[in-house]
Amino acid sequence: MKAGIVGATGYGGMELFRILSTHPQISQIMLYSSSRAGEVYEEMFPRFAGGSRHELQDLDPEKMKEEQDVLFLAAPSGVSSELTPELLGGKAKIIDVSGDLRLRDPEAYQQWYKKPPAPVETLQEAVYGLPEWNSEAIRAAGVIANPGCYPTASLLGLGPVISENLADPSSIVIDAKSGVSGAGKNANPLTHFAHAQENFQIYKVNQHQHIPEIEQQLSVWSGDTRPVTFSTHLVPMTKGIMATIYVTLKEEKTAEELHSLFLKYYESKPFVRVRRPGEFPATKDVYGSNYCDIGVTVDPRTNRVTIVSVIDNLMKGAASQAVQNMNLLFQLDERTGLAPHPVYP
Numbered sequence: 233m234k235a236g237i238v239g240a241t242g243y244g245g246m247e248l249f250r251i252l253s254t255h256p257q258i259s260q261i262m263l264y265s266s267s268r269a270g271e272v273y274e275e276m277f278p279r280f281a282g283g284s285r286h287e288l289q290d291l292d293p294e295k296m297k298e299e300q301d302v303l304f305l306a307a308p309s310g311v312s313s314e315l316t317p318e319l320l321g322g323k324a325k326i327i328d329v330s331g332d333l334r335l336r337d338p339e340a341y342q343q344w345y346k347k348p349p350a351p352v353e354t355l356q357e358a359v360y361g362l363p364e365w366n367s368e369a370i371r372a373a374g375v376i377a378n379p380g381c382y383p384t385a386s387l388l389g390l391g392p393v394i395s396e397n398l399a400d401p402s403s404i405v406i407d408a409k410s411g412v413s414g415a416g417k418n419a420n421p422l423t424h425f426a427h428a429q430e431n432f433q434i435y436k437v438n439q440h441q442h443i444p445e446i447e448q449q450l451s452v453w454s455g456d457t458r459p460v461t462f463s464t465h466l467v468p469m470t471k472g473i474m475a476t477i478y479v480t481l482k483e484e485k486t487a488e489e490l491h492s493l494f495l496k497y498y499e500s501k502p503f504v505r506v507r508r509p510g511e512f513p514a515t516k517d518v519y520g521s522n523y524c525d526i527g528v529t530v531d532p533r534t535n536r537v538t539i540v541s542v543i544d545n546l547m548k549g550a551a552s553q554a555v556q557n558m559n560l561l562f563q564l565d566e567r568t569g570l571a572p573h574p575v576y577p
């Protein structure tokens with residue numbers, strides 16, 4: 233299969249290149265750049281030297297959609313809204329890693345992203361690519377909206393409890409933390425080294441663009457609207473997300489019962505690992521991998537559940553989940569090309 237990456241010079245695009253370079257079904261990778269066409273990728277990033285050379289190409293949607301079997305879009309939000317309509321109707325399947333195609337409601341996109349939304353017809357073609365919950369639709373899709381990093385961790389943590397209608401709808405609190413690579417490669421005041429190191433900061437309070445994405449999927453599971461309190465914090469580490477989720481149960485459950493519930497949903501899912509009762513994961517348990525590790529318990533004094541969900545934001549939160557989606561789109565084993573073990577320490 234031939235794969236193309238838009239945004240290959242960015243953090244998500246680099247991870248895509250790293251994974252696809254050793255994927256057994258990928259025979260050729262084409263890299264596109266809006267700013268550095270003509271330059272050689274391996275000279276720009278010597279860490280990738282030692283194999284084939286890749287000259288960065290100009291974006292030419294007409295050529296791209298006929299020459300590639302799959303196109304990964306890993307550009308800032310706002311780019312895919314315009315580019316995807318031009319890429320439809322060709323040979324290539326499209327996997328968008330940005331937030332542009334995730335929200336069904338264009339007005340919600342405008343409200344939360346403060347940018348013009350993609351055309352409604354394009355949004356209607358896109359399937360939400362959370363493989364553990366949506367694999368059937370993904371297999372039949374032509375366009376995938378890859379989930380956001382925070383929503384991936386949050387939704388995998390909440391899925392079993394919300395699907396089983398166990399939670400008091402108004403009780404959901406997601407307290408999320410991310411490493412700085414979540415903000416991409418361009419410096420901003422929040423992620424500048426001198427500001428971020430030895431610092432721990434909350435940001436986008438009640439304004440984060442992932443709130444409607446999380447609520448949209450919760451309403452798919454529950455059939456009604458579940459507003460969430462969702463807070464994001466910047467942690468002085470390179471990669472990793474931890475979502476600590478609190479929900480109040482409608483009825484009493486033991487920690488063992490909740491553990492069994494999570495196993496029921498995830499035992500057959502290769503990339504979600506549920507910890508034994510009383511055990512909780514850390515971000516380094518999944519570093520560099522496609523895993524989401526989850527720990528769950530309940531406090532019998534408050535009847536409140538604590539769910540801890542960790543991912544690597546650039547992997548399960550972006551690039552490796554996109555490749556998992558590619559595997560499903562092309563009817564491959566979803567594990568193909570996704571190395572099994574995280575990097576440690």
Ligand SMILES: NC(=O)C1=CN([C@@H]2O[C@H](COP(=O)(O)OP(=O)(O)OC[C@H]3O[C@@H](n4cnc5c(N)ncnc54)[C@H](OP(=O)(O)O)[C@@H]3O)[C@@H](O)[C@H]2O)C=CC1
Pocket residue numbers: 238239240241242243244245264265266267268306307308309311329330331379380381413414415416417418545546549550
């Ligand atoms: N970082 C993360 O953890 C996650 C990021 N995402 C999303 O994935 C996308 C990529 O993120 P990330 O890799 O971190 O971002 P980066 O800022 O690191 O890289 C984005 C890349 O997009 C390319 N680009 C910029 N403008 C355009 C344009 N007009 N047309 C085409 N390409 C363009 C640039 O490459 P060039 O100049 O060579 O074209 C740039 O290298 C974003 O939408 C982000 O929100 C999603 C989940 C997690």
Ligand SMILES: CC(=O)N[C@@H](CCC(=O)OP(=O)(O)O)C(=O)O
Pocket residue numbers: 309329330331332379380381410411412413414415441442464466
């Ligand atoms: C640490 C950090 O700044 N993270 C980013 C993640 C953004 C992202 O991935 O954006 P989309 O999924 O909407 O494309 C943020 O919180 O905005």
